[in-house]
Amino acid sequence: MQSTQTQLLRLSQGQLNILERxxxxxxxxxxxxxxxxxxxxxxxxxxxxxxxxLLMQQREMGLPIDTFLQEDAQLQSWMRAFADAAPDILTPAPGSQTFRESEHYRTLQVQDYLLTVIYDLLIADNQQAQILDWKTYPKPPNKSKLEQNWQTRLYLYVLAETSDYLPENISMTYWFVQSEGQPQSIKFSYNTVQHQQTAKRLNQLLSRLTYWMERYQLGEPFPQEPEGSKACDYCQYTKRCDRSQHGSEQMPTAKSPITVDTNLLNLASIQEVTL
Incomplete structure (x- = not known):
């Protein structure tokens, strides 16, 4: 009997950010x-x-990191500063029943897509769960923009959907270890209203993606942003999109159907997520 199972496309927060932009x-x-x-x-x-x-992952797993630190003065400086700023994260209370896992991986199917998240560190107990994410660039972004970033929205959403925790008992904290002075953190609490809003926005975006994919397979390119959009200011495809000239806004439509290799949407190797 021939299988009619749909092959799910994997999507990460980075792909959702670009798709929305x-x-x-x-x-x-x-x-x-x-x-x-x-x-x-x-x-x-x-x-x-x-x-x-990798250093934080090895430390969390109980593997030796001294050699790692001795070979890299920058990492040694960051680790020392982070240990001073957040000792409770690096050194949990003795006898604690808290679950901790570095590079914690979760997936969630929504429509025909497999949403994938990787938490730098997940700390959870019977009452609450905390997602922690390390950032190593100097300047933390605006908090309101960070709140709207799909990393924040998707990470919180997936944990609520794949666990027994209520949204109100879930939080996410970004640690910017290279910020001026000492490491800085930005924490986001979660709630049911935000969860419902994310669900609505996510389903809308994925429904549009499904439609665009269907049209793309028939030779129609994905929509462009309007002429003059800020999204074009730092995009590497401005020439390809005719955004650097006073030409047509639309790329020529392909003359034959396009086959999409769904493997192209698989996650790449784990790197720090750029916001």
Whole structure:
């Protein structure tokens, strides 16, 4: 008997952010795998951020980190500052029954999509659950913008949907370990109203994605942002979209149906999430 099971597309918070910001950018980045030349400075920051995440993971697993720290003065400085700023996170109370796991992985199916989150650290007990996320760039973003970022919305939403915790008993805290002076944190509490709002917005966005994917397979590109949109200011595809010239706003429609390789939407290797 032939299976009619739909193959689920994996989506992360980064993909949702791009999809909401500009559907055409989502098409170029994730469906067509188009990328601009790597920025060495950005790559260096990503590498350092990934090393800090690995350091925190090894520490949480009880593995030795002294050699790791001795080889990298920057990581040593960050770890010392973080230990001073948040000793309760690094050193839980003796005899605590709290669940702790680094790089905690969860998935949730919504429509025909498999939403995937990876928490840098999840701390939970019988009463509440805390999501912690490490950031290694210097300046924390505006809190209201961070609250609307899909990392914040999706991480809280998925935990509420995949656990017995009420939204009111879930929180998420970002730690910016390289901020000026000492590490800074931004904490978000959660509630049922926010949870319902996220569910509504998420389903709307995914329904649109389904429609755009269907049209894309028939040769129609994803929608562009309007001319003059701020989303175009720092986009690597401005020339491809004719945004750097006074030309047509629309790319030519493909003349033949397009086949989408759903594996292209699988998660890449774990890196620090850029907000």
């Amino acid at each position: 500009c559907p055409r950018q989502f098409q170029y980045t994730y469906l067509e795998q188009l990328h601009s030349p790597a920025d060495p400075e950005h790559e260096e920051r990503q590498t350092l951020g990934s090393r800090f995440h």
